[in-house]
Amino acid sequence: MKKKKTLLFFTLLLLMNISCSEFDNSQDIGIDAVSVADSISYPDLVSDSIIETTATIEKSDSLSTRKYIYLTIDDAPLNGSMYIDSIISSEKIKTSLFVVGNAIDGSSRFSRYYKMLQQNPNIEIYNHSYSHANNRYVDFYKNPELVLEDFDKNQSDFDITHKITRLPGRNLWQIGERKKNYNQTGATSADLLVKNGYKVFGWDVEWNYDAKDYMPKQTIDELVEEIEASYNSSRTFTANHVVLLMHDQMFAKVGEKNDLRELITKLKDNNYCFEYLSAYPE
Template identity: 25%
Template sequence: MKCILKKFSYPLVFLVIALILTQTMCEKIVTPSFGKMCTNISLTNQQNIEKKIIYLTFDDGPSVTTNKILDTLKEKDVKATFFLIGNQIVGFEDTVKRIHKEGHSIGLHTYTHKFKRIYNNNDNFIKEMKHCSDEINNITGVNPNIIRFPGGSRKHLNNEFLCRLHDENFKIYDWNLQVSDGINPNLSSNKLFKEATADNDSISPIILLMHCDYMHKNTCKALPEIIDYYKQQGYIFKPITEDTPELYFPPSKRTLKSIWDIMTSK
């Protein structure tokens, strides 16, 4: 290590140490970052932070439950975002049409949702997203470019992959508030409500993760109360669009490692 450090001036050594400390701090961040840049380790680009905005998002549809959620959204006059799985669309084409027709936004949640396949390599991941987009386009005439990583982008997104996804015109949306229906769909509606409304004072805007597969009946039951709560708190409900600032977990430390490798190779 001493031999390596002799190659650099003290200011440069301090810079490397500062970068390492910065990365250590980034790894401790629990909430995701808003951002569009792919050249910075800590990505922040918060917009409309002063406004109380909430994005209701539903993963793993379409299904019979999706239609019930659409009924509630229509009744409450609220728009939301549905991240759909491509191979579940067959038989629910009318549901996909309804999502689009009623002014909600549609996102991509891969074609198969099979982790081993989609995360085997980056090419597979992109193919899955494009396949899902094609299926939606066949029904609605639009090609969505907003995506959500199954399980979230943490551990799967690094700076290089982030830039590649941006080159493919994809925009990434994780979440900063969630209910546990994806882990345990049998949780009571009261428990789901408490999770959906907990610790929200420090978050703005909110991207709330929920699910709408066939087993998420209690999510349907909790949804009206969740919507009423946020209306009473003065929140504006919006669907995610390509103009919505991205929200994704900080990329992995591979970026920092590559900087270290470059510097120590000189």
């Protein structure tokens, strides 16, 4: 019995020495004494807290440096819609499409395309007006009330969930209290749209096309360089966020110059994170 008590006594002394040595070492390396003492009594609780704090810091750091790209495609649905749907489905990339209602009403084929695009889980649908200003932009924006009616018709007729718009023929921005490019016709219309609950998006970089054959003017490498330059020079509407404008009709005939999959691959290689405009920061 005495042997057992003696053994227990020395075991307790040994444990106390270990605890003290850990406590002393903690002062040398700058660890909080209370945290270390707690870790001896409640190792699971403290270690979980440390892991959670580290994960939070890493998440915060990654969010502050993340590069966001918004693929936005205007004038859908048109002859490029099937290709767009195919690539976006394959790549599973978040993509934003701005639709024009009179194209859907004017063609049974485009109506089918619209239903197809609606069912794509990687695509969000936004409002590009019903009439596309009938391609008479100056006249269209002379009457802001009619512009609002045009957008409202598109919104309701085609079950567009998000009140996100882009004005035909105008690179105008108004999101919350922030505005850009308001020194042009269409600014009053944009302001009225915002007062009625819409957000108005422009773009930071455009993949330009030739009006004769709708083929891109920039190569994919040139476009990626423009995106990088815009991002690095802070010329974007919001820092770390690049909104890219493309058009449906650019993808009616697809070749090496307008390979959407290659563009997506190169943007991934440049560490861009793809997002919907509905997630764009205010």
